[in-house]
Amino acid sequence: MHLSSRILSAALAAVLAVSALCLPASAAKYDTLTFPDAAGNQVTYLDQQYQDIAELPIGTQIILTGMPDYNAAYNDGQYNYVGFNTDKGTWYIRLGSSSVDALKKIVPDDGSITEFTACGTYVGLLAANGLPVVDLALGQALVYDAQAGGDAVHPLADELPRYQQEIGAAKAAQAAAEAAAAQQAAKEAEFTSRGLPYVEYTPTGRMVWIPTHGGTKYHSHSGCSNMKGPQKVDLGYAEARGFDACKRCY
DSSP states (O other): OOHHHHOOOHHHHHHHHHHHHBOOOOOOSOSEEEEEOTTSOEEEEEOOOOSBGGGSOTTOEEEEEEEEEEEEEEEOSSOEEEEEEETTEEEEEEOTTSOHHHHHHHSOSSSSOOOEEEEEEEEEEOTTTOOEEEEEEEEEEEEEETTTTEEEEEEHHHHHHHHHHHHHHHHHHHHHHHHHHHHHHHHHHHHHHTTOOOOOOOOOSOEEEEOSBSOOEEBSSTTGGGOBSOEEEEHHHHHHTTOEEOTTTO
16 A cells, blocks of 8 residues: 555644654653674664754664554565554554565564564654654564564564565566466467367377367378368477377378
């Protein structure tokens, strides 16, 4: 879904923006969390307290707890975003070039996950609606697992691109399968239109003539043996149908 086609009404967007930008201080699930980045440097994320988002410098490392709103996905032509209902109001998650479907691999939308904690970088306000944005492309996701009794940590710099690659491969495989099925259907339809049953065969590039009605031989020309409804086919097809060479013309 693109925000341009399903953007909230101006009045509702204004209410959401106010609710997100001017909030009483609210506690996240964690006060502070530290993780190594791709270069091995330790990055500390904090439960940033603010009354107005203007108090928060761009580039601040922040902790937010909540759930994505997958109905509020958006692409601005450069990055992919998804709505994020958090302990500090409505935000947006920026995913870089990874898709919302990649995030769903980590935070499913099937009800199995009810809470996740995002550790990312505050990058300013979304131009489309003025809501604050946390960039998670290089961040961390802590997903609560009830069975494990705690949060599972997902390094997003590694996992988002990997899941995106898997999604791309699956889509390519599906497209290839659909193209092959369409090609097969067209091939079968071509034989059916000629009054011939379709059978799997290996093309040889050599063409022969077979009768449409009766007969068990293939021929080098259409006039041999008074064939009924002669059709020109590949030798591989004729042999797959069980036709043998005519001793008269072959």
